[in-house]
Amino acid sequence: MALEALEEYYDLDDILSSNEKIPCKIEMPIYRLGYLDSSSIYDDLLPGSKMELPYWMARSLCSRKRHMVSVELPKNYRESYREILTADATVVDLHKLGPYYYSFGTHLLKYELPDSPDVAKILVKAFQTRFRKVMDSSQNAYNEDTSKLTEKLDESERLLFKAGQLGLNDFIRWETRQTEKLTTSDMVKNHRKRKRAIMEDTG
Amino acid sequence: MLAEKALELVRELQRTTDGTLPPFNEDKVRQVLEEMKALFDQNQQDVSATVAGESGLFAGVQLRHAALERNKRCLLAYLYNRIQKIRNMRWEFGSVLPQDIKYNLSEQEVQWFNKYNKCLANYMRSIGTAGGLDLTQDMKPPKTLYVEVRCLMDHGEFETQDGNVIVLKKNSQHFLLRSECEHLIRQGILEHMVH
Numbered sequence: 001m002a003l004e005a006l007e008e009y010y011d012l013d014d015i016l017s018s019n020e021k022i023p024c025k026i027e028m029p030i031y032r033l034g035y036l037d038s039s040s041i042y043d044d045l046l047p048g049s050k051m052e053l054p055y056w057m058a059r060s061l062c063s064r065k066r067h068m069v070s071v072e073l074p075k076n077y078r079e080s081y082r083e084i085l086t087a088d089a090t091v092v093d094l095h096k097l098g099p100y101y102y103s104f105g106t107h108l109l110k111y112e113l114p115d116s117p118d119v120a121k122i123l124v125k126a127f128q129t130r131f132r133k134v135m136d137s138s139q140n141a142y143n144e145d146t147s148k149l150t151e152k153l154d155e156s157e158r159l160l161f162k163a164g165q166l167g168l169n170d171f172i173r174w175e176t177r178q179t180e181k182l183t184t185s186d187m188v189k190n191h192r193k194r195k196r197a198i199m200e201d202t203g
Numbered sequence: 204m205l206a207e208k209a210l211e212l213v214r215e216l217q218r219t220t221d222g223t224l225p226p227f228n229e230d231k232v233r234q235v236l237e238e239m240k241a242l243f244d245q246n247q248q249d250v251s252a253t254v255a256g257e258s259g260l261f262a263g264v265q266l267r268h269a270a271l272e273r274n275k276r277c278l279l280a281y282l283y284n285r286i287q288k289i290r291n292m293r294w295e296f297g298s299v300l301p302q303d304i305k306y307n308l309s310e311q312e313v314q315w316f317n318k319y320n321k322c323l324a325n326y327m328r329s330i331g332t333a334g335g336l337d338l339t340q341d342m343k344p345p346k347t348l349y350v351e352v353r354c355l356m357d358h359g360e361f362e363t364q365d366g367n368v369i370v371l372k373k374n375s376q377h378f379l380l381r382s383e384c385e386h387l388i389r390q391g392i393l394e395h396m397v398h
Contacts, residue, residue, distance in 0.1 A: 009276060010283045012217045019210055030262040032245070036204065054204065060269035061262070068262045180346050184391035187295035190222030192391065195303065 013155060017100030018107060021052040024062070024069040055107050062111065071111050073119070076101070082122045089126040090133050094154040101154045102127065130157065138164030142172060205242070205270040209235045209277030216284055222295075224288055227309035232278065239274050242267045289316055293323065294339060297386060340385055350381045352393040 008014050030045040037051045045051075053061075053069070061068040075081070076097045085092060094101045105123045109116050137149045138161040146165070150158050173179055212231055219225050246267050249260040289312060292300060298320050300308075308316065328335035358371035369377060371392070377384075387393045 010280045012213055012280060012284060015210070015213050015277060015280055016217065028262055029259065030266060031249075031260060033263050033266060054206075056273050057205070057266065057269055060265060060272075066265070068265065179343065181397045182343065182350070182385060182388045182395040184394075185295045185389045187222040187292065188389065188391050190220060191296075191301060191304070194220075194223055 013100070014103065017103040017155075018055045018059075020055055020074070020100060020104045020107075022055055022058045022074055022108070023050065023072045024053045024058050025050050025072070026069050028068050030068065055104065059107075059110070064112075071113065073108065073113055073115050077105060077108060077119050078115070082118060085122050085126045089129040092126075093152040094126075094130075094157070095152055098154045100156075102156050131160075134160055135164060137161070139168055141165070142168060205238070205267075206273040206277065208238060209274045209281075212281045213277050216281060219288075224285065224292075224304055224307050226307040227285070227312065229309065232281075235274055235278055239271055242271050242274075246271075285312065286315060290319060293319060295389070297339070297390060298324075337382075340382060342385075342389075345381055348381060349378055350384065351376065351378050351396045352384055352388065353377075353396055354392070355394050356392060358387070358392050 026045050026047050026049050028047055032043055033045050034040050034043045037045060037049060039051075040046075040049060058069060058071055060066075062071050081097070098104065102123055105119060109120055113119075134153065134157050141149060146161070150161055153161060208231055212228060212235070215225055215228065246264050249264050253260050253264075289308070292304065293316070296304075300316070305313070323338075327338050330336040330338075353376045354371045354373050357373050360368050361371050362368050363383060364380065371377075371387075376396070384393055388395050
């Protein structure tokens with residue numbers, strides 16, 4: 001468990017997803033940090049003013065023990081968006097809403113807002129409905145441009161898609177007996193490609 | 204917003220593709236450290252003011268503390284993930300990194316790479332009784348002892364285990380011990396020919 005927590009600590013995706021903004025209302029004066037709110041002219045953050053704070057900051061100021069700011073649900077997780085997801089999750093552009101829609105949503109649950117149970121439900125539901133499509137498309141796109149297929153996917157769905165593609169490619173290579181051939185390492189290949197591109201640019 | 208610079212470091216790393224490593228961003232790392240120093244000093248001030256009797260400063264201290272922790276996390280993640288990449292490169296490129304990648308490492312990273320190399324070599328030598336086992340070999344289960352290969356580029360002379368010297372010239376074909384040429388295939392100098 002300790003090791004898992006450590007992995008997450010260094011996880012780049014988790015760092016990026018915990019930087020998504022949350023609308024907050026300041027509940028008590030925070031002195032000498034007025035510069036955080038670019039629209040305010042005061043030296044201090046005054047109670048009652050509203051601003052958007054990244055999740056990691058809001059989390060340290062609002063929890064069960066502390067209540068220096070109060071947190072609102074970001075609009076992408078409110079009722080109207082939840083209704084869209086209930087209607088048909090497969091057509092929604094989660095990358096536009098996210099791009100870390102699921103993991104940021106999970107972070108939000110920690111605030112125990114009145115809407116939290118509904119958000120939790122809709123996240124699971126949306127994932128379930130969309131998973132089928134993600135799996136289908138990743139298992140059936142062989143040797144083609146996948147950018148169209150992945151453009152509407154959330155970052156975690158993209159990882160799933162990638163895993164599926166890897167599996168598919170490995171399977172087809174095995175089926176056509178290409179596995180016994182020793183090949184150049186992919187990393188070396190990518191490195192060469194890049195180097196060639198740079199050389200063409202400068203030359 | 205606070206900790207913005209540190210996040211840029213993380214973004215920069217997130218954007219890089221397999222097989223490349225961006226230059227160690229010393230400048231930005233320094234800027235983050237300066238921001239942290241400023242935050243820490245302000246917190247110290249506020250804490251001593253509180254000790255002196257002023258009240259209501261706690262919220263600000265808490266906020267700056269969170270920013271400090273955040274900066275620390277971003278910096279550590281930046282270093283850690285770079286090291287992970289460098290470690291993977293040891294297994295893909297072999298014990299010598301290509302010049303342009305080496306150029307992008309920081310001094311400490313070069314030191315780390317050399318130490319890792321040494322550790323790995325010592326460990327591989329210590330396995331078994333017959334002079335060790337090369338773990339970087341036979342990444343795929345071997346089917347034959349010898350393989351037929353074609354040179355993809357001029358690589359100069361190559362001395363085989365039995366003492367013969369062959370010239371690896373572009374487009375020439377050879378029949379070599381699998382264990383001897385696997386690394387050269389992985390590095391894209393030879394191509395394995397299967398019929």
